Amino acid sequence: MTAAAASPPVTTLITTPTFARHSPEPWEILASAGAGPLRPYEDTALSHTELLARIGTADALIVGMDTVTAEVIDAAGRLKVIAKHGVGVDTIDLAAARARGIPVVCAPGSNSRAVAEYTFGLVLSAFRGITTAHRQVMAGEWPKVFGPELAGRTLGVIGFGRIGRLLAGYALAFGMTVLAHDPYVTDTPGAERVDLDDLLARADVVSLHLPADPATGPLLSRARLAAMKPGALLVNAARGGLVDEEALAALLRDGHLGGAALDAFAHEPLPADSPLRTAPRVLLTSHMAACTPEANRAMGVLVAEDVVRVLAGDPPLRPAT
Structure with a gap:
């Protein structure tokens, strides 16, 4: 045998x-x-x-x-x-x-807390020009970059799961009003539950916290980005497929949007020819929100x-x- x-x-x-x-x-x-x-x-x-x-x-x-x-x-x-x-x-x-x-x-x-903390860091940095000032100081300059305070501003959270709820808590502590949109959630403590169109029209900061669906295309299409409040900041530390990146770059260039802070992109690493690389008022990081x-x-x-x-x-x- x-x-x-x-x-x-x-x-x-x-x-x-x-x-x-x-x-x-x-x-x-x-x-x-x-x-x-x-x-x-x-x-x-x-x-x-x-x-x-x-x-x-x-x-x-x-x-x-x-x-x-x-x-x-x-x-x-x-x-x-x-x-x-x-x-x-x-x-x-x-x-x-x-x-x-x-x-x-x-x-x-x-990684909920790691992502929520990082996202709020993106908001602070984008509003106050922290990275812009850092680059200028490193280049030998001594700028005085002005940016608005968060108190009294409105944060719109799209996707009110673990990360979205933590982020809402940070925003409330800074004196912000919070709007929440999530079709699968009825309980939004500390936040006003609204539909997506209302959130986009009212929020000074829009932050994404949900998965992308390749079958339906970007949640924030060109039309929805254009419907955002003039001067608003878009923050995405979720998935790049949620945002029409070409439309976002165009709306930053024409001044409709006040800025974008992004940690996730449709293609990663971010391609050299991405229009976001040359768009104004952007803060781009390398999908590292969960890196603690x-x-x-x-x-x-x-x-x-x-x-x-x-x-x-x-x-x-x-x-x-």
Whole structure:
């Protein structure tokens, strides 16, 4: 008799370079369950081509902003679970995963405070010209940049989940009035619940906190951006697909909008020819709102725990589907 062939080792393909960057605990959870990573920590995310090439030998997949298409899922013959190292799963083809019976998990609430704090920082910096003054001082100048106070201004929050509620609390502490639009939420403590058109017409600051839907196009189309209150500031630390970026750049140039502070873009990294790069009154950062050590640890631990559960045959604690 011949001995049965040994089963291949369980492997976890990790595409996001920020996984467990600030805590060894997520790595230890995977390793202790025998689900050690197929790909060790690297400084750049996998390309789509490399993801397709590597997915065939993975039992689990942990992704960041990678697009997990039906093509990727079809190429994953051994895949048992997909984990989003974060919250939004709009870059994962959930229908294709369901068709294959592959659970998709995420880390709800893990980065809410980090994103809310960062978003409010964008508001403060954009209103008071903090980064503009920094650049000028570094260039040898000594400017006096004037910007409005927040007290008495109106913040419009589109998407009133965990992040939107935290942001509303910060705004109230600064003396702002808060409007909230979220068709799935009826309870908006501290905020007036309004429809989208009313929010856009009244808000001095509009902040986005919801997933994008590629099938419907940008939520803030050219028409909706044009319907914003003249001189208003747009803040987006959610998803780039929510905003018509060309229209936004045009409305900044013609002076209709007072500014834009963006941490998320339709294409990342931001292309060299993006019209936002040359638009006036913009503050652009590199999708880093969730980048705190606390959030990094929490995201890693939550997804590692669910990966291990699913690989052991148990239902996930935090399913996205």
